[in-house]
Amino acid sequence: MNPRRWWPALLIALALAPSAWLAWEWRELQHLGIYHDDSIYWVAAKSLASGSGYRIESLPDQPYQTKYPPLYPALLSLVWRLNPAFPDNLKLAMLLNWLMLPLMLLAARVFYKDYGFDRRLAWAFCALVALNPIVVNLSVMLMTEVMFGALVLAAMIVAERALKPERPPWLALAAGAIAGLAFLTRSSALPLLVSGPVCFLWRRQGRRAALFLAGMAPAVAGWQIWAWWHMPASRDMATMYYTNYLGFHLANVGQGAMPEIAWLNAGALAFGLSELLVFSDSITFWSQQLARMLAAAGIVGTIRLARRRGVIQYPLFAGLFAAQAVLWHYPPHNRFVLPVLPLLLAGFWTEMEHLTGIIRKSFSKPKIADRIAAGMAAAGMAALALLAGYRTWHGLTVFLPSVLQHHRSVYLGNRQSYEWLAKNSPPGARVFAYSDPLMYLYTGRQGISMRIPPKLLYKADPRGISDYVESLPEFVRRYGLNYVLFTAADFQFDSRETGMATLKRILKEHPGFQLAYQTPSAAVYRVEELVSERGADPQVRAGPPGPAPGRTGASGAGEGARPTYSTIAWCSPDI
Numbered sequence: 001m002n003p004r005r006w007w008p009a010l011l012i013a014l015a016l017a018p019s020a021w022l023a024w025e026w027r028e029l030q031h032l033g034i035y036h037d038d039s040i041y042w043v044a045a046k047s048l049a050s051g052s053g054y055r056i057e058s059l060p061d062q063p064y065q066t067k068y069p070p071l072y073p074a075l076l077s078l079v080w081r082l083n084p085a086f087p088d089n090l091k092l093a094m095l096l097n098w099l100m101l102p103l104m105l106l107a108a109r110v111f112y113k114d115y116g117f118d119r120r121l122a123w124a125f126c127a128l129v130a131l132n133p134i135v136v137n138l139s140v141m142l143m144t145e146v147m148f149g150a151l152v153l154a155a156m157i158v159a160e161r162a163l164k165p166e167r168p169p170w171l172a173l174a175a176g177a178i179a180g181l182a183f184l185t186r187s188s189a190l191p192l193l194v195s196g197p198v199c200f201l202w203r204r205q206g207r208r209a210a211l212f213l214a215g216m217a218p219a220v221a222g223w224q225i226w227a228w229w230h231m232p233a234s235r236d237m238a239t240m241y242y243t244n245y246l247g248f249h250l251a252n253v254g255q256g257a258m259p260e261i262a263w264l265n266a267g268a269l270a271f272g273l274s275e276l277l278v279f280s281d282s283i284t285f286w287s288q289q290l291a292r293m294l295a296a297a298g299i300v301g302t303i304r305l306a307r308r309r310g311v312i313q314y315p316l317f318a319g320l321f322a323a324q325a326v327l328w329h330y331p332p333h334n335r336f337v338l339p340v341l342p343l344l345l346a347g348f349w350t351e352m353e354h355l356t357g358i359i360r361k362s363f364s365k366p367k368i369a370d371r372i373a374a375g376m377a378a379a380g381m382a383a384l385a386l387l388a389g390y391r392t393w394h395g396l397t398v399f400l401p402s403v404l405q406h407h408r409s410v411y412l413g414n415r416q417s418y419e420w421l422a423k424n425s426p427p428g429a430r431v432f433a434y435s436d437p438l439m440y441l442y443t444g445r446q447g448i449s450m451r452i453p454p455k456l457l458y459k460a461d462p463r464g465i466s467d468y469v470e471s472l473p474e475f476v477r478r479y480g481l482n483y484v485l486f487t488a489a490d491f492q493f494d495s496r497e498t499g500m501a502t503l504k505r506i507l508k509e510h511p512g513f514q515l516a517y518q519t520p521s522a523a524v525y526r527v528e529e530l531v532s533e534r535g536a537d538p539q540v541r542a543g544p545p546g547p548a549p550g551r552t553g554a555s556g557a558g559e560g561a562r563p564t565y566s567t568i569a570w571c572s573p574d575i
Contacts, residue, residue, distance in 0.1 A: 008119075008123045011123055011124075011127050012102075012105060012123070012126060012127060012130065014127075015126070015127035015128075015130035015131050016101065016102065016105075016130050018131065018136055018396045018397075019098065019101060019130065019135075019136040019139045019140065020098070022136065022139075022140045022400060022401070022404065023094055023095070023098040023139065023140045025401075025404075026094070026140060026404050026408070027090075027091045027094045027095075028087065028090055028091060029087070029090035029091070029093065029094050029142070030407070030408040030411040030412070031141070031403075031404050031407035031408055031411065032087075032090065032142065032411075032438060032441075033407075033411075033435045033437065033438035034141060034407050035141065035143060036435065036437070036449075036493065037068070037143065038141050038142040038143050039058075039142075039435065039437035039438045039441065040056065040058075040065075040068070040242075040437050041068065041072060041073050041076060041142055041143075041144070042073075042076060042093070042142055042437070042441070043056060043057055043058045043437045043440065043441065044056060044057075044065045044068070044070075044073040045073040045074070045075075045076035045077040045079070045080055046077070046080050046086075046441075047062075047065075048070075048073060048074060048077035048080075049077040049078075049080030049081045049084070050080070054070050054073070056242060056243070056437075057440070057446075058436055058437040058439075058440030058441070058446055058447060059242060059436070059446060059447075059448055060430050060446050060447075060448060060479050060480065060481075062446075063232045063239070063242070063243055064230035064231070064232075064243070065243070066226075066227040066228075066230050066231045066232075066243045066244065067227075067242060067243050067244065067245050068144075068187075069183065069184045069185060069186065069187055069223050070184065070223075071181060071184040071185045072144045072147060072185050075096065075147075076093060076096070076142065078096075079092045079093045079096060086441055087441070087442075093142060094140065094142075097139065097140070097141070097142055097143075097146070097147075098139050098140065100139065100146040100147040100150060101130065101135065101139040101146055103147075103150045104129070104135075104146055104149050104150035104153065105126045105129060105130055107150050107153040107154050107157065108125065108126050108129055108153060108342045109122060109123070109126050110157050111153055111156070111157050111314075111342055112125050112126070112342070112346065114157060114160060114161070115305070115309055115311060115346060116309055117346070121349075125342070125345055125346065125349070128345060129341060129342060129345065131392055131396070132276065132279070132341065132392070133279040133391075133392060133395030133396055133399065133400060134275060134276060134279065134334045134335060134338065134341075135338065135341070136395075136396060136400060137335075137400055137403075138335055138338065140404070143335070144185050144186050145186075145335050145336075145338045145339075146338070147185055148182060148185045148186045148188075148189070148338075148339060149338050149339045149341065149342075151178060151179075151181050151182035151185055151189075152179075152182050152189060152192070152317075152339040153339070153342055154178050155175055155176075155178040155179040155182055155192060155196075156313050156314040156317065158171055158174050158175040158178060159171075159172070159175035159179075159196055159199070159212065159313045160311055160312075160313045160314065162174075162175050162200075162208055162212075163199060163200065163203055163205070163208075163312070163313065165205075169207060169208055169211055170211070172200065172205075172208035172209070172211040172212045172215070173211040173212070173214060173215045174215065175196065175212055175215065176196060176211065176212035176213060176214060176215020176216040176217075177215040177216070177219075178215075179192040179193070179196060179212070179215065179216040179219075180215060180216040180217075180218065180219030180220065181219070183216065183219050183220055183223070184219050184223060187223075187245065188321070188324065188325075188336070190220070190324070191317055191320035191321050191323075191324055192216060192317055193213070193216055193217070193220055194320060195313065195316040195317040195320050196209075196212040196213075196216065196313065196317075197209040197210075197212050197213055198316065199312050199313050199316055200212060202312065231243055231244055232244075235247065235251075236478070237251060237451075237453055238448060238449075238450065238451070238475070238479075241451050242448075248329070249328070249329045251453075252329045252453055252454040252455045253329050253454075253455075254455075257455070257458070258327070260458065261327075261329070261458055262326050262327060264331065264458060265325065265326045265327070265328070265331055265332055266326050267288075268331035268332050268333065269295070269322060269325055269326055269332045269337065270291050270292050270295040270296075271283070271287075271288065271291040271295075271334075272331075272332050272333050272334040272336065272337045273291075273294070273295040273298055273299075273334075273337055273340075273344060274290065274291035274292075274294035274295050274298075275291075275334040276334055276337065276338070276340075276341045276344055276345075277294050277298060277344065277345070277348055277388070278290070278294060278384070278387060278388045278391055279388075279391040279392055279394075279395040280391060281394070281395065281399045294348070297348055297351045297352070298344045298345075298347050298348040298351070299347065300347075300351055301346075301347035301348050301349070301350040301351025301352070301354070302315055302318065302343055302344065302346070302347030302350075303315070303347075304347070304350050304351060304354060305346055305347050305350040308350070314343050315343065318340045318343055318344075321337075321339065321340065322337070322340070325337065329454045329455075330454065352381065355377065355381070356381070358374075358377075359374045359377050359378050359381075360374075362374035362377075363375075407489075410487075410488065410489045410521070413487070413488065413519065413520070413521030413522060414435075414487050414489070414521065414522050415442070416519050416522070417485060417487070417517065417519060417522040417523075417524055418439065418442040418443050419442075420517045420524060421439070421443045421445055421483065421485070421524060422442070422443040422444060422445070424516075424517070425443075425445060425482065425483060426482075427444065427445075429445050429482045429483060430445065430446050430447060430448075430479065430480055430481045430482050430483075431443075431445050431446070431447035431481060431482065431483045431484070431485055432447060432448065432449070432450070432472070432475070432476055432479075432481045432483070432484040432485065433447040433448075433449060433484075433485040433487075434449045434450075434485075434487065434489070434490040434491065434492075435449070435487070435489070436448050436449045439485060445483075447481075447485070448479055448481070450468075450469065450472065450475055451493075451494065452465055452468060452469075452491070452494035452495055452499060453468065456468060456495075457494065457495060462495065462498045465494075465495045465498045465499060465502070466498055466501075466502045469498075469499055469502040469503050469506065470502060470506060472484075472503065472506050472507075472510075473506075473510060473512055476512075476527055481527055482526070482527050483516070483524055483525065483526060483527060484507060484513060484524070484525040484527065485522065485523075485524055486503060486504070486507055486522065486523045486524075486525065487521060487522040487523075488521045488522065490503065491503070507523075507525050511528070512527060512528045512529065513525040513526070513527060513528070514526045514528055
């Protein structure tokens with residue numbers, strides 16, 4: 001057999017091996033709920049499969065799911081239809097989600113071919129995508145990022161081909177339709193509605209711009225109209241967090257705070273982009289400096305690539321996508337910028353090629369200083385390659401397995417409290433729980449959590465955060481909750497130290513909460529008659545915007561810390 005035919009398949013098989021092993025080893029998905037969003041997707045999929053409509057069944061009153069577009073939950077609902085037995089059906093869900101990764105690699109192979117990279121380099125890029133620890137992590141979570149990345153990449157491939165006059169106009173319509181599917185997976189695909197038509201208009205192809213819009217606009221308009229029609233009328237912070245992206249954004253972002261948010265988000269964006277190139281599991285002063293250099297090299301190289309190859313669709317989308325992320329109320333961590341990974345990798349390689357050419361010329365110059373500078377630059381590039389290889393190996397073999405094992409331990413620690421609630425609480429009981437969808441799946445009891453508003457996290461305001469958590473009695477009364485589930489993993493995405501300390505104090509000191517059950521890692525409190533101490537709804541009393549999973553060592557954002565850039569949750573195991 002001709003080696004030219006089978007070596008790419010062998011290369012990709014080897015590159016997929018780490019994610020395939022993790023998917024098999026953790027196929028029972030005992031880390032479900034690690035992002036909160038993943039368990040919400042799974043609950044919405046259950047609702048669709050049961051015929052109840054697109055709802056968040058785990059919440060009191062089961063509101064419609066008007067925050068997350070429905071395509072990914074609709075896909076997951078097929079698993080519930082095939083096997084409605086939870087948690088046994090999680091194995092099939094893991095397989096379905098992991099299969100998104102090979103599809104993304106197929107799209108990446110076409111993308112690199114269309115961008116003019118030779119066959120060997122294109123396959124090497126695909127292998128790097130498959131081995132990226134961020135990609136591997138998301139391939140074993142019930143999250144939309146890998147599927148979204150594949151759809152965005154497919155839309156960019158077809159849209160770029162549609163720019164060529166000799167190609168049929170219907171390609172623009174197809175590109176718009178694929179972009180619409182991307183939007184129905186994640187609403188952050190909205191910049192495609194601008195970048196696609198603008199590129200066609202730039203090439204004076206008005207008809208194709210209209211066809212692209214005709215392909216994508218129905219998905220955007222249809223989802224927005226449906227969401228608006230079914231959105232709950234309540235404007236309290238918790239309801240908006242679960243059901244209203246835009247309302248939650250406006251409630252947390254004021255005009256005066258936007259410059260500060262954009263500045264902080266720009267730093268998070270640089271770090272997120274750099275982690276797609278060289279994985280990092282900690283944030284230090286030097287890692288942030290390296291992040292800025294890597295992000296700058298990737299961006300400059302992308303611009304250079306676009307000019308050299310005459311491609312505009314993907315680069316323009318990436319620019320608008322990044323601008324959207326900087327202005328949003330959440331730091332753009334690495335998982336949020338995953339759709340630009342194939343382009344960023346190509347751009348970074350292009351810039352390294354350019355730098356290599358400069359180094360070669362410098363070596364041929366007669367001045368010793370030029371040669372020394374070239375040698376130092378070459379040594380720096382070699383060191384960066386070694387660092388990238390080591391960080392990838394460490395991420396795949398040490399960091400990710402330890403994160404998954406940690407969250408498996410969290411689940412095992414909480415399982416007894418789930419079993420107690422299922423046996424000892426009335427079927428209609430409502431529970432305050434940080435991981436409320438997960439609690440619902442294992443107990444059948446509806447619940448809701450109190451998420452720290454982004455404005456308090458961006459302000460690094462421990463007093464404001466403490467005051468917000470202290471509104472727990474009003475929060476419990478507002479939603480008619482009967483129990484409070486307190487676990488060692490609470491507030492893992494928020495200001496962990498302040499949130500945990502305040503919640504623990506309120507539960508122990510307030511007479512309205514009586515300890516009913518306790519394990520080494522969790523406690524269940526029964527809600528007695530609550531007497532208002534503050535006479536106010538649990539609304540936020542503060543200014544600026546933005547949330548943040550933090551990473552300071554292993555336990556999230558430190559006391560009063562600014563939002564940091566991690567996306568892989570990690571929390572202390574003690575209560």
